[in-house]
Amino acid sequence: MSTSVTSESVASSSMPESADATPEPSIYTSIFWWSFTANILLVAGNALTFRFAELVNLLGGTQQLAGTIVSVGTIGALVGRLFMGQFLDRYGVRPVWATVSVCYTVGIALMILVPQLGFTMYAGRILFAFGLGGMFACSMTHIQDQVPAYRRTEVIATLGSSGxxxxxxxxxxxxxxxxxxxxxxxxxxxxFGLSGSFGVVYLCIVLWLTRNDCHHSEHPQVSALPLLFRYWPGSVMLVGMAMGMAFVSTTVFLARYATSLGLRGVGTYFTAYAITAFCVRILTRNMSRKYGRHRMIVLAMVGHIAGLCSLCxxxxxxxxxxPAACTGFxxxxxxxxxxSLGTEPFPKQYRGTATTLVLCTIDVxxxxxxxxxxxxxxxxxxHTMFLLAxxxxxxxxxxxxxxxFRMVDPETLPNARPAVMVQPQSPATAQPLPTQTLSETSHDAGKAPQRRGNPSDVTCCR
Structure with missing residues (x-):
């Protein structure tokens, strides 16, 4: 059988697809924008609780006690979230998302309605931390399931800008x-009352957003820790822990630092932080495909170092x-x-557990x-605290x-994005042959042209 091909067919197969390419469906649907709105409410409500250390001080506690309550609350939340990931994979996002939203509101109510440094304060902080972390995890799991794998970093970045x-x-x-x-x-x-009210509105949006969701678990459920050891993401988990330290330095202790300096508040810091972070997030949401996530992480950590030092x-x-601009960047x-890097090694059916585990490292x-x-x-x-962090x-x-240093980010590889679909041409128009080897071309000469990639096939990113 002849293995030659005509020059016309070769030329046709090498022609660009842009003329007849169907644009890829947008990932910015109504689901995304409702999630965007809900996340604004959640982060705004959380920002209203940044005066927690001052509340503890008003009740007669110290900065160390405030840090201890935060730690105990986070430990309790971490234990609960180890099981939450399995519930996400087994029952789907809707019931878990609604449950953690209720926990968030109840936790705030306990902390403020029974203002004493006893059991209710610790219990309230545990429920608050569990609910807050669970709401973020459910939101991230839900939005990642709406887009192809090679655009997960982009959608996480854009949704996070709402925060x-x-x-x-x-x-x-x-x-x-x-x-x-x-x-x-x-x-x-x-x-705290305003924060709890935002939580109630958030719950209503979640129930409406997931009203048509259905979940069928066809895979055996595995507990979180064996999954973590089996699909260990690597040193990015250490970066997550460093992020947790940076967040604690500002969200827990910065308000008290401003008070010690005789300043009015921390609104200037968090406004500059938010504006800088929002602009950078929007401008760099596609940068991971060009420069790679590893380089971006190294550069970002330098920003945290500069920001914490400049607070002195x-x-x-x-x-x-x-300092707000540096840490916001x-x-x-x-x-x-x-x-994105932390959840990448996990199979899609364990995406809920993976997202929960990655967020847990920040809390750790x-x-x-x-x-x-x-x-x-x-x-x-x-000052010593900021320099230590x-x-x-x-x-x-x-x-x-x-x-x-020698790792290559899969998102930077040419095959990390599926080929664009090509619309079938009319019978009167000569149809270009797909890119094939010479033997494949002659063997399939009488067959209809095929797409060169399946847009729904995202396994190349694994």
């Missing part, structure tokens, strides 16, 4: 409440802008890369660091750089 809007709104609203209330329980009832030089409120790059970093950083503040001062993050950054 920066929420952070800006929540911090400004918190400073507004501070301006109209005295330093009493009324202030914290207002702050703040004496006026406007000077929060520089870091957060914008880090979060989608860490979540907070659990370990919160009481240590709080103790450093009580015995030495805020920056030093630990610098060590992690160097370790990660060495561990991934």
């Amino acid at each position: 920066f809007i929420g952070m800006m709104l929540g911090s400004q609203l918190g400073d507004l409440v501070l301006g109209f209330t005295a330093d009493s329980f009324v202030r914290y009832w207002t702050l 030089f703040v004496t006026h409120e406007w000077q929060f802008i520089i 870091a957060h914008a790059l880090l979060f989608p890369c860490v979540v 970093g907070g659990v370990i660091s919160a009481p240590i950083l709080g103790s450093v503040i009580d015995h030495i001062g805020f 920056a030093g630990v993050i610098a060590v992690v950054d160097v370790v990660y750089l060495v561990a991934t």
